[in-house]
Amino acid sequence: MSVIPNQRHLFDIPDDVAYFNTATMGPMTTASVEAGKAGLARKLRPWSIQDTDFFADTARLRPLLAQLIHADTDGIAFVPSVSYALATAAANISLAEGQEILVLEDQFPSNVYVWRALAESTGAQLKTITRTGSSTLSDCLLNEIGPNTGLVACAHIRWTDGALVDVAAVGKKCRDYGAAFVLDLTQSCGALDFNTQNVQPDFVAVAGYKWLLGPYATGFLYAAPKHRSGRPLEQNWITRKGASNFARLIDYSDEFGAGAERFDMGERSNFALLPAFESAVRTILDWGVENVERTLRTRNADLSQRLNSVGVLCPPEAERGPHYLCPLLPDSAPEDLTARLKAEGIFVSRRGDRLRITQHLFTNDKDTNRLVERLAYFLRS
Template identity: 50%
Template sequence: MTLKPPERSAKAMTDYRALFDLPPDTAYFNAAQVGPLPIKAAEAGHAAYRDKLRPWGHTTTQTFFDLPESVRAEAAKLFGAKPDDIAIVPAASYGLATAARNLSLKPGDEIVILDGQFPSNVYTWRALAKETGAQIRTVKRETEQTWTNALLDAIGVRTALVACGALHWIDGGRVDLEAVSKAARAQGAALVLDLTQSLGVMPFDVKTIDPDFVVAAAYKWMLGPYATGYLYAAPRHQDGVPLEENWINRSDSQDFSRLIDYRDTYDVGARRFDMGERSNHQLLPAALESLNLLNGIGVDEIARQCAATSTLIKEAVAPLGLCADIPEQAPHYLSLSLPDGAPADLAAPLREHDVHASQRGPRLRISAHIYNTADDVDRLVTALKAILG
C-alpha cells in the first residue's frame, strides 16, 4: 500500500485525521477502549456486505482462502513473524485458551500474572491452575516500582508460565518484555503475551522476545472490526492441539470436491489454530484495510506520532494538577492522577465537551492514536479547565 506523505506540523506531529471519519470538533482519546475504523476499512466492510447480496460474484478461492491469507500476511508484519506463524482468532480469550491448551503444567508450578491484569488474561490461567494443580502468583507493584522490576522479582524456580502484556491496561506502566523473557527462559518457563494494548503502536519482534504464544484483539489499536484478532504460535508449538476441529484448518481443504475424504492432518504452521469460519467474508476485508494502513505508515512512525501527542498532553495538563506519574509509562498510553476536587468520573463531563477518554479507578486514561492532532489536545485542555475550574 502506498500512502501519500502527509503534511507535518511545526510540532513534529503528522496529520492523519483525513483517513478517519472524525468530526472536526470531536477529540477522541479512547483507542485503548475502541479504535475507530479508517474510512477505507469501513468502505471495504460496506462492499463486503453488498457482495453478500450476490455471493456468486466471487470465487470460492477468493473468499475462503485468498482473503484470510492476505490478512495473515499483513498481521504477521506487526509481530515480526512469518505468515505461517499466525492464526486468525475472534478474541484475545480465544488465543489465550489455545495457549493454555498447549502448555504442560504440574502441581506446584506457578503461573505469574500482574495484579489487576485484564480479566480474560486471568480467568484462563485460573482455569488452567485448577485443572493442573498449578498456583497463581499475582505480582503487585510498589508505588515507585516498575512493572518490569516487580515481575522480575517474582520469577523464580517454581515459575512455569509468565502471562502478561507489554504494558498494564489500567495504568499504562510498560513491561520490558525482553528482560522478562530472559528471566522466564532462565527458569524454563513459558511466556504468553496479550498485546491487545500495544501491537501496532509499539514495535515488537518475536525473534527478539521469543514468546510461546502472543495474541492481540484487533478492534482497539489495530483499528479493525470487533471479533477479529491474531494469534502468534511459536514454531515449537505448531504441532499442538487446536480448540476446534473445523474443516478449513485441515490439509488440502481448498479442494471442495474432496471434503469428505476426511483427513487427520492439519494445514501448515499455525493455521491449525484458526477459528471456525476464519474466512469471515464481511469482517476480514475491513480488517485487511486497517492492517494495510498500519503497515503502510509503519509502527515506528505510529509510535513516534503517539509519543508526540502524549508529550503535548502531559505538558499541557500538568498545570491543571493532572500528573503522569506511573513509572515507565508507555508512550501511547497515559494514566493521569487527578487533582483534589475532581469529579468522581471525569470522563462523563468531558463527553459533554465532545472530548472522549476513559476513567480507570482514580485515574483518567488518555489513549491517543495517529488521528489525534494538536487541536485535539487544545480541546482536551479547554474542557479540563472548564470542568476543574
C-alpha cells in the first residue's frame, strides 16, 4: 500500500471550494463526465448504434465491479439504486414466522423500509440494535445474533456517524446460526477495502454516486452463488440466453444468462451512464482501494486531532471508518453552522449533533486549514 498524492487536477473543483461531502455526493472526474457526454452523444445518431453496443459496456464493466469487492464476475448485477438491490435480496430470502430481522439504529431508510415490508409479509420480527454503554456497535450487533436470527441487514459504515461494523465477524456468526447477511457498501466501497470471500454475505448492494465517484442512478448488486438461480424483480429480455440475436428475440427463452445477470435491471445498456461509471471505477482501481483507504486514513488521523483541539471530538479511529469523520458538536454550536461554512465555500453535512466530514483525494491542505480555522471561529462566536 502507498499514500496517493493529491488528485485535485482530475476534478473541476475551484480553488475557493473546500468540499468535504463525499458521503452525500462524490464529484465526478472531468474524464468521467467526458465519457458520459460521448456516450450520450451516440443517441444523436442512433443509426450508428450497433446491436453489440447493447452488451459491450456491461461486458467490460461487470468484471471491474467484481474487482472492487474481490468477488467473481458472475456474482455481479447492474442496479439503478440500493433500494432496487435490497428489494431483489428481499425477494430471495426465506424467513419463518417469528424469526428476527436485525438492523441498526439510525440505519439509512432504504435499508429499513424493505425489511419492514418483509417482516410484515412473512411474520418475522424487525429488531433494531442500539449501542449501549461502552460497547462498540459491532459488539452490540454480534451479541444479538442467535438461533432466532433469520437475517442481518446493515451497512459496513453507518452513514450518520461513520461507525464501523466488523462485517467479517458478523458474517461468521450469521453462518454459524444459518442467518442471511445483507450488506450495504454504499458508504465504503471504493474507500475501504472489502473482501467478499472473507465476509461471505448473501447479498451486497452498492450505489455508485458516492465513494465510487460515479453518476447518479448507477450501482451494482452482488449475489452469493446459492442465490444465483433466484427470482429477479423484472422479466426483461436482455438477461436471457440468446438475447444478442435481435432477429430471433421472439424465440422466447426461459434460460437466463450466467450467474447474477438475471438480476440486472431493465434498460441496463444506458449509453450515457455506463461509460461514465466505467471511467469512475477504472480510476478507483487505478488508484487501488487499499491505497485510497491508507491515504484517507492518514489525512483523517491528522484532521481529527486538529478538530479535537478546537472542541469537536471525533470517535476513536478503531470505531469508525478511516475515510469518515463525524465529530460531536458542543451544545453551543450554532444551528446554522453548516450554512455559515457553506457561505464561505466549505461544504460539510450535519447529522443530528454531529458534523459529517468526508474528504477525498481532491482535498488539499488549504481546504483542511480553512475548515479548522472557520469552524473554530464559528464555535467561538
